[in-house]
Amino acid sequence: MNRFLARPIYLQLRDALVERIATGQWKPGTMIPNEGDLAREFGVSPGTMRKALDLMEAMRLLTRRQGRGTVVNDPSSEELAGRYTNLRRTDGRVIADEVKSGEITEGPANERECIRLRLAKDDRVFRAHRRRLHEARAYMVEEASMPTALFPGLADDQNPSPGITELAGHYGLLLGKAEERISVGEASLEVAEALGIAFASPVLALDRVVYGLDGRPVEWRMGWCHSADRMYLAEMR
Amino acid sequence: MNRFLARPIYLQLRDALVERIATGQWKPGTMIPNEGDLAREFGVSPGTMRKALDLMEAMRLLTRRQGRGTVVNDPSSEELAGRYTNLRRTDGRVIADEVKSGEITEGPANERECIRLRLAKDDRVFRAHRRRLHEARAYMVEEASMPTALFPGLADDQNPSPGITELAGHYGLLLGKAEERISVGEASLEVAEALGIAFASPVLALDRVVYGLDGRPVEWRMGWCHSADRMYLAEMR
């Protein structure tokens, strides 16, 4: 590795290793070579390779355990799939979900989709409709939009598209941070009917964008949630 | 430093350095010795000292800049003081605040205070009342509770107690993470009057606990926010 480039070696290493996961060369759940072997393979010192692996662990791509080795994390594992879901029951428990997904449609991005997904006027999006049930009762309706460019052939997909985490896994997208805007809204006619509440009654409006590891927006999702017995849990550091 | 203790040296170093800030030996805004000198002072290798300083930077206690040196962060600086405030205007801008603080009272912790602040039945708390104004109009009322044990003599304090960040600074408390529970509530009579809205109209209810670096709860604050033209911005990683 060239040590006189502007970009530090450990960042180049990180990118090279991330690429191995993104391309499927390293699959979720499998072990990767030990640190010493990797360092030799790339021709760097163990400490430098270690720093790259530290970064990947911080990105939640790897799990290392002393004495055992290093495994590639499965993005659709319970822990990682739930990381963009901060909705809880009032007592703090996670909501035991059942998701009903509607058909996936495709069309030109509207104004809000262009803003949230950073698309140009002529770009197209896939749209998905979901209803989340708790104890056989709908408590939230969602409308999600995804750039077609990132999900080639999604419309023909047979799967019912459970959530962005699983979808991203299918299309080789690695997810990074997400931003969610929470506000109080009024139930529209559709939302009121779907949730079984009165028109214009207050709901939690959840406006979330999930970004890829490269920072590109991957999904924009609006959610309207029946607010009774539910809360949103945010953490700050 | 003893390298055969169960606790890694870099963690011991971090704690020792945090202590220097907590006790005021290193004051906010001042430079600390360079990494080499610190390593020599503690009898460790530079790399180990560096790792400890990395951790402190991640805790937002220090700012390091290549060529310049390392300074102790001021917790009441704009950047750090605003870190527990995720409320924004709908367009995303930060809300230009004016805070009106009421008198500080003292009394036995009630049931919810005991839970949120992890207190025993007989522990006592200070209570503060605040109203946040935007363009001379109240948009949020707050009720904060703090364990008396952490703020000795707070009731006699002449200051109008602006926020937890400044208060913590005065009493040598270093702040860590915070948790906030967001839900939709109905304006009580008091809240409705203070905010100039109708009784029982929907408000954002913000239930926040700020923890110290040691993990102990430092402040519990309930806030009721007029929801029009405002949103809560959460980030997930």
Place this chain on the structure above:
DNA sequence: AAGTGGTCTAGACCACTCA
């Protein structure tokens, strides 16, 4: 006992800032 990641050392040189 062998293999893994975790800690630690004692340097070297680079990139940046400022007097």
Place this chain on the structure above:
DNA sequence: GAGTGGTCTAGACCACTTG
């Protein structure tokens, strides 16, 4: 040019897991 943090090396040994 002196001083700082940032990067990188090439090892050593420790703690843990597994066969």
